[in-house]
Structure formats: C-alpha cells, structure tokens
Amino acid sequence: MLEAVLLDADDTLYDTRTAMHRAGASASTALWPDADPERLAGAGVRFRDDPEGHFAAYARGEVEFAEMRRARLAELATWLGRSHDAAALGAFDDAYEPAFLAAMEAFDDVRPAVRALREAGVSVGVLTNSSKEYTRAKLAASGLEDLFDVVCSRDTLGFGKPDARAFHEACRRLGSEPSATLYVGDEVATDPIGAADAGLAAAWLVRDGVPDEGSRRIVEGRGIPVVRSLGELFALVRPGA
Missing domain, CATH: 3.40.50.1000 (HAD superfamily/HAD-like)
Structure with a gap:
C-alpha cells in the first residue's frame, strides 16, 4: 500500500511557466527597451526554455544555482543583442523577481x-x-x-x-x-x-x-x-x- x-x-x-513568461518579457522590456520588439515579447519564453541547458547542468550538480542563473541571463541578453555584464544581469534580476513572484x-x-x-x-x-x-x-x-x-x-x-x-x-x-x-x-x-x-x-x-x-x-x-x-x-x- x-x-x-x-x-x-x-x-x-x-x-511557473506563465510567471516566467510574463516576468521575463517585462524585465527584458524594462532593461533593454530598444531591443527588437518581437524578441522582447518572447523573452520570457526564451528564458524559460533555456536552450543551452544550464538548468539541466544545475540539476546534475555541475554548477550551483547562482552560476546557472547568470548563464541563463547571459544567453538571453546575447539573444537580444544586449550587454550581459554584472550590472546588467543584476538590473534584470531586480526587475524580474518582483514580477515573477507577483505572477506566481x-x-x-x-x-x-x-x-x-x-x-x-x-x-x-x-x-x-x-x-x-x-x-x-x-x-x-x-x-x-x-x-x-x-x-x-x-x-x-x-x-x-x-x-x-x-x-x-x-x-x-x-x-x-x-x-x-x-x-x-x-x-x-x-x-x-x-x-x-x-x-x-x-x-x-x-x-x-x-x-x-x-x-x-x-x-x-x-x-x-x-x-x-x-x-x-x-x-x-x-x-x-
């Protein structure tokens, strides 16, 4: 039994899917408003899809959470054609997290x-x-x-x-x-x-x-x-x- x-x-x-889609698009638009509008609209989908597999590497124990998160944000910024230095990634998180938790x-x-x-x-x-x-x-x-x-x-x-x-x-x-x-x-x-x-x-x-x-x-x-x-x-x- x-x-x-x-x-x-x-x-x-x-x-989580809907919350990530909304927050990713919102944060990307706030941080990089001059990026391609179509890509901005799909930024949350891109962020969740994680095409380079960084979350899977985290799940396998190959990297820690913070490193995984930085790598995913860097991939998203590159896809949008924007800078992904530490300041940009920190600003993204500042915009993303409140929107994500509010949508959860x-x-x-x-x-x-x-x-x-x-x-x-x-x-x-x-x-x-x-x-x-x-x-x-x-x-x-x-x-x-x-x-x-x-x-x-x-x-x-x-x-x-x-x-x-x-x-x-x-x-x-x-x-x-x-x-x-x-x-x-x-x-x-x-x-x-x-x-x-x-x-x-x-x-x-x-x-x-x-x-x-x-x-x-x-x-x-x-x-x-x-x-x-x-x-x-x-x-x-x-x-x-």
Missing part, C-alpha cells in the same frame, strides 16, 4: 488534494530541482508554504532528479520507503520516468492539452498512469476508498 506522496513543484504546484499562482487542485491525502494518513512532501530559497519564495508567493511535511531541493540534497539518490533521500526524509511512495510531476523524463527507475510508484501530470504521443506511449508502456489533476491522486493512493 502507498503511504506517501512526493510532488514536483514547478508547474505541478504552481504555474497555485493551481486550484493543490490544497484540496493534499488535504484529502493527509486526512487519509498519507504523508505529502515536495521534491524539486529548484533551490531551497527560491522554492521557499515560490511556495510563499503562491500561498502553499504551510502545506507539506518536507520540502527537498537540489541544493539541500546535493543532487537532483532524475538521479535515483534524490528520490531515495526525499523518501527517507519523508519517512517512507520508495516502493510505498508515489511521485507525481509534469516533466516526463525527470519526474515519472526518473521516479519509476528509482523504484517509486509514479504518475505523469498533464494539466492541459494533448500529451505528447511518444511520451504517452513510453509512460503507459511502463504502467505509469497519466493524470490531469492532483485531484486524481487519492484514487491512486487509496483505490476503492
């Missing part, structure tokens, strides 16, 4: 789903590849800071998803065995596949749109369910209840 649930954070608990909203299903699980005696925690302080700020901005038994981040663990050690250590801190823990997240390779490879039960969260067909075949071939809402988790953890 499943005894615990671990949840991804970004785009599972709160809408929890999904409506999070609090009811977690409440139902905990009332059934299920421990609920968070495992994210973001940093401790940034995750704390996002949880507070979205009104979810009081909700979870443990919050584990890449910098608190020393390694990130899909490394099996991240899943196992998060389970240890939550007080559950991996085989008795369900992990749920939206990034197919990092979340459901990584969790399943680490010996956890897993579910792939696809909130909007049609799941990518290739990814759907992979997760269903592994016996991993696809869920559209965290409200579906109770039935996975307590079938028939």
